[in-house]
Amino acid sequence: MLPIKQPQQDNIKKERIILGIDPGTAVMGYGLVKEIGTKIELISLGVVKMEKLDDHMLKLQRIFEKTVALIDNYHPDCLAIEAPFYGKNIQVMLKLGRAQGVAMAAALSRNVEITEYAPRKIKQAITGNGNATKEQVAAMLQTLLKFTETPDFLDATDGLAVAVCHSFQRIPTGKSGSKKSYSGWDTFVKDNAKRIV
Numbered sequence: 001m002l003p004i005k006q007p008q009q010d011n012i013k014k015e016r017i018i019l020g021i022d023p024g025t026a027v028m029g030y031g032l033v034k035e036i037g038t039k040i041e042l043i044s045l046g047v048v049k050m051e052k053l054d055d056h057m058l059k060l061q062r063i064f065e066k067t068v069a070l071i072d073n074y075h076p077d078c079l080a081i082e083a084p085f086y087g088k089n090i091q092v093m094l095k096l097g098r099a100q101g102v103a104m105a106a107a108l109s110r111n112v113e114i115t116e117y118a119p120r121k122i123k124q125a126i127t128g129n130g131n132a133t134k135e136q137v138a139a140m141l142q143t144l145l146k147f148t149e150t151p152d153f154l155d156a157t158d159g160l161a162v163a164v165c166h167s168f169q170r171i172p173t174g175k176s177g178s179k180k181s182y183s184g185w186d187t188f189v190k191d192n193a194k195r196i197v
Contacts, residue, residue, distance in 0.1 A: 017043065019076035019112075020163025021067065022155050023084070023099040025059050026051050028066070029153065031160025032074050033145070033167060040167050042145040043074065045156045056095065060102045067106035079107040079114045080166035082122060082158070117165055122158075125165040137161050 015036050022029035027050065032043035048066040050059045070076075081103060084096035100116075107114050120130040127140045138157035141164065142148065151157055 016078070016167075017074060017076040018078055018080055018163040018166050019070060019074065019107075020080045020159045020161065020166065021103050022082045022158035022162060023063070023096060023103050024050075024155060025056065025095045025099050027153055027155045028063055028099065028103070029155030029157070029159030030070060031156065031163045032070070032076065033160070033163045035167055035170075040145065040164060042147055042160070045151060045160045047151070047153045047156050047159075056098075060098055063099055063102045064106045067103045068109065071107065071110045071112055076112060078166065079104070079112050080162045081114060081116055082162050083116045083118050085119050115166055115169075117162060122161050122165045125168045126161050134158060 015034060017032060017034050020031045020033070028048040029045075030048070031045040034041045034043050048062065050062050053059050053062065071079075081100060084093055084100055104114055117125075123132040123137060124130040126132070126137050126144075129136070132140075134154040134157070138150075138154055141157050141160055144164065145160075
């Protein structure tokens, strides 16, 4: 009896769609990317505006409904979401936390896996600088994903940054199963040239 040849894992290109969300109670930014093997492609990015809604509960309802609509439309494999940053204004923190929680509840209602990232971690992953500006993050994403359109709101590229950050967390493992660590952004880019489209 001949042994059955197993397909090599390296030759199979895995696909994954990631929805990234930057929660907010005035504007919620989102971005979707598709991973094909080690490459990332832009699917969509945009914002959900809520400035005209006076009632905080109506804003939360809009966030929930729009997040569910994005999930139903694009069928992402996972949701990456930005954690609220720690500020001095407790009321703002509370509202941002609610916005994040409602977006997470929408993902949970559709059985979508969720990962949370601190703002500094996202900036570090995209630009190599945890203190980068929104404009620097947007410019780096335009280079990485090769798009020229400038969104009306930087919240859109902030949402996209969360998705790309999540994609970058898939660190290749060696034959021994140990994760490879990187000493800096330059080393990571050199070792992962194929991931940059």
